[in-house]
Structure formats: C-alpha cells, structure tokens
Amino acid sequence: MAFKFITFSLLLITSMVTSQKTRIHKSRPIKTIRVWVMNGDIIDCVDIYKQPAFDHPALKNHIIQMKSNHLHQETDQKRTASKVPSQIWQQYGSCPNGTIPIRRTSNNRPTNTYPRKVIITPHHSFTVVLTEGFSYSGAKANIKVWKPYVESANDYSSSKVMLRNGPLQTFDNAEAGWAVNPKVYHDNNTRLFAYWTVDGMKKTGCFDLTCPGFVQTSREVVLGGDISDLYGSEITIQISKDPYTSNWFLKYNNKEVGYWPGEIFPILRHQANLVQWGGEVSSPKVGTHPHTATGMGSGKFSDFIFGSSGTIKGILIEENSHPLKRPENLFPSSDEWDCYDAYLQKEYVPEPVFFYGGPGSRNNPRCP
Numbered sequence: 001m002a003f004k005f006i007t008f009s010l011l012l013i014t015s016m017v018t019s020q021k022t023r024i025h026k027s028r029p030i031k032t033i034r035v036w037v038m039n040g041d042i043i044d045c046v047d048i049y050k051q052p053a054f055d056h057p058a059l060k061n062h063i064i065q066m067k068s069n070h071l072h073q074e075t076d077q078k079r080t081a082s083k084v085p086s087q088i089w090q091q092y093g094s095c096p097n098g099t100i101p102i103r104r105t106s107n108n109r110p111t112n113t114y115p116r117k118v119i120i121t122p123h124h125s126f127t128v129v130l131t132e133g134f135s136y137s138g139a140k141a142n143i144k145v146w147k148p149y150v151e152s153a154n155d156y157s158s159s160k161v162m163l164r165n166g167p168l169q170t171f172d173n174a175e176a177g178w179a180v181n182p183k184v185y186h187d188n189n190t191r192l193f194a195y196w197t198v199d200g201m202k203k204t205g206c207f208d209l210t211c212p213g214f215v216q217t218s219r220e221v222v223l224g225g226d227i228s229d230l231y232g233s234e235i236t237i238q239i240s241k242d243p244y245t246s247n248w249f250l251k252y253n254n255k256e257v258g259y260w261p262g263e264i265f266p267i268l269r270h271q272a273n274l275v276q277w278g279g280e281v282s283s284p285k286v287g288t289h290p291h292t293a294t295g296m297g298s299g300k301f302s303d304f305i306f307g308s309s310g311t312i313k314g315i316l317i318e319e320n321s322h323p324l325k326r327p328e329n330l331f332p333s334s335d336e337w338d339c340y341d342a343y344l345q346k347e348y349v350p351e352p353v354f355f356y357g358g359p360g361s362r363n364n365p366r367c368p
C-alpha cells in the first residue's frame with residue numbers, strides 16, 4: 001500500500017516537475033466553495049499535488065507525507081475541543097478526495113518568489129511564557145479564542161504556540177494559533193493561521209499558504225479559516241516533529257493540517273531550543289509614542305479571576321520525541337508590561353495556566 005502510494009506520488013511529481021513553468025497558473029481549483037455569511041470567504045479545493053509548497057526550490061522532489069509517524073499514544077485527548085464543524089466554511093461544503101482547501105486571497109494565486117516578505121512590520125511586541133535550553137521536538141496548548149481590536153492594516157494581533165531555534169537576528173520559527181490580521185485577511189475576524197520564517201522575520205515570513213513552504217494534507221481544515229464563532233472557547237494547537245522525516249506537523253483540534261518540511265528550515269529542521277506560548281502585537285507603533293491601540297489576547301490585561309483575558313492551558317512540550325509532558329521551567333515575559341502584561345498561575349492549580357494580553361494604548365494612560 002505504502003509502496004503503491006510512493007510510486008504513484010513519484011509519477012505525479014515527475015509529471016509535475018516537467019510542467020513546472022505553467023503549473024502555477026494551471027492549478028485551477030477543482031471546486032470552489034463560497035461562504036455567504038459573515039466573511040464572504042472563497043475556498044478553492046486545489047489538487048493536493050499542485051499546492052503552493054512545491055514552488056519552493058527545496059521541495060522540487062518532495063513527496064507528500066500524508067500522515068505523521070506516531071511514536072507515542074496521545075494521552076491528552078480529553079482536552080480535544082471537539083467542535084464540529086470547527087471552521088465556518090465547512091457548513092457550506094467540503095473538498096473532494098485528493099484536494100486541499102485554500103482560502104482565496106485578493107491577489108488570488110500565491111506568488112512564485114522565494115523568499116518573500118509578505119508583511120512589512122518592523123516591530124513586534126511579545127507577551128509569552130517560555131521554556132528554553134533543551135531539545136524540543138514538539139509543543140501543544142489550548143488557546144482561548146478572542147477578537148482583539150486591531151488599529152489599522154499595518155498591525156496584527158496573534159495568540160499562538162511558537163517553536164524557534166537559531167541566533168536572535170536570524171532565527172527559524174514555526175508557529176500557529178489564531179490571528180486578527182487585516183493586511184493578510186482583509187477583515188478584522190479571528191482566523192486560524194500558520195506562520196514561519198527563516199531569518200528572524202526580516203526578509204522571510206509568511207502566513208498559511210501565501211508563500212511556498214507549508215505542505216497541506218488535510219482536506220477539512222483551511223488555513224486562514226474564520227473561527228470567530230469560537231469566541232471565548234478554546235482551540236488546541238500542536239506542532240510536533242516527525243522523528244523519521246523531520247517534518248514539523250501541525251495539528252488543529254487534534255487533526256493534522258499538514259506540515260512544514262524539514263528541508264525549508266536551516267536550523268529548526270534538527271530541533272527547537274525555545275518554545276513560547278502567548279501573544280504578539282505586530283505594529284510599526286510598538287515601542288514608540290504614540291503606541292498602537294491594537295490589543296493582545298482579548299484586549300484586556302491578564303485576568304486570572306474570570307479568565308476574560310488571553311488564556312492558555314494544557315501547556316505541554318516534547319523533548320527529543322519523547323511523549324508530551326509539562327515543561328519543568330516556564331518563564332513569563334513581556335516586552336512592554338505597561339501595554340500588555342502576563343501572569344503565570346502555578347500555585348494551587350493542577351496545571352499551570354498562562355494569562356496575558358492588554359489594550360495597548362486604548363483607554364490606557366500607562367501606555368501612551
């Protein structure tokens with residue numbers, strides 16, 4: 001079966017490589033799904049072998065890995081936020097076998113250039129809880145979904161799980177969670193996203209499938225899909241490296257979405273040495289006066305009483321492909337405490353819970 005599949009894939013890839021030049025424009029969707037409410041998204045079901053990833057120079061001969069290899073029995077299944085459907089578009093149709101759903105963007109087809117700077121945002125303000133120093137091969141968490149105010153299309157706000165390795169100026173990073181990002185999504189709704197960079201967010205860095213890199217395998221989950229209806233509830237995000245192939249698999253609510261191939265990361269392909277959970281506000285107006293009014297988390301400061309702020313539970317890591325476990329050390333940190341703050345609750349609770357976020361300068365004299 002596996003052999004058959006590989007032969008089949010090889011045949012397809014051979015034919016794909018020969019038609020390389022025309023393929024991008026030829027990858028006409030096999031089916032199109034229109035979401036008529038809320039966001040008006042258009043979802044294209046695209047042949048899985050014609051997805052944007054294959055335009056990455058390192059992935060010319062890449063064979064799709066349809067499923068990750070599991071070394072361990074998952075022990076954390078009870079937390080599954082089993083909302084079905086978990087993305088709004090799924091109420092309007094589904095993609096056929098052999099295709100993947102891609103959210104249509106205004107420029108429609110991803111461009112063929114790599115590396116490409118999609119977002120020009122010089123400044124990033126992070127409020128996270130982090131663990132570092134070991135060989136991390138995975139991380140997981142349950143993240144509460146909010147819809148923070150985002151001041152302008154120059155800004156975005158995200159809450160996520162991040163794995164990183166490399167020098168401060170040129171690190172590799174793979175991350176996923178939810179984001180409000182008007183520049184990428186052309187609205188202020190909360191959307192599932194995946195992002196990666198190989199140079200510390202300088203020249204490279206892109207969301208979802210908007211540049212070649214991420215290989216999608218799921219025909220059920222769309223990256224960039226609207227999840228605004230999950231407001232106040234949790235999504236589960238897990239990023240784990242396949243121990244045999246070094247592909248970093250992304251799971252959303254315990255379902256595999258796809259992976260970042262090891263080949264695209266100079267450093268991260270081996271391991272991560274830093275894992276962070278929390279929020280980021282990206283804006284030219286962070287670290288400046290006036291400060292941006294873009295919120296982080298829910299837009300409220302950390303609230304461990306009612307949980308009305310950004311909240312992350314079920315914080316787990318994998319070390320050297322051993323089973324998921326609680327990190328031994330967790331350090332809360334914020335780049336701008338007066339604008340966005342953090343509180344790690346770990347006394348008298350069964351597991352650590354991270355509360356984070358804030359309003360930026362919005363009605364907040366502490367952060368002018």
Ligand SMILES: *[C@@H]1O[C@H](CO)[C@@H](O)[C@H](O)[C@H]1NC(C)=O
Binds near residue numbers: 097
């Ligand atoms: C899709 O493919 C899988 C595996 O080949 C098969 O088990 C399933 O029945 C197919 N589903 C449909 C709707 O064709």
Ligand SMILES: *[C@@H]1O[C@H](CO)[C@@H](O)[C@H](O)[C@H]1NC(C)=O
Binds near residue numbers: 150151152182187
């Ligand atoms: C998003 O919110 C900002 C700030 O309120 C607003 O200026 C902008 O028009 C909104 N964008 C869309 C697409 O609704």
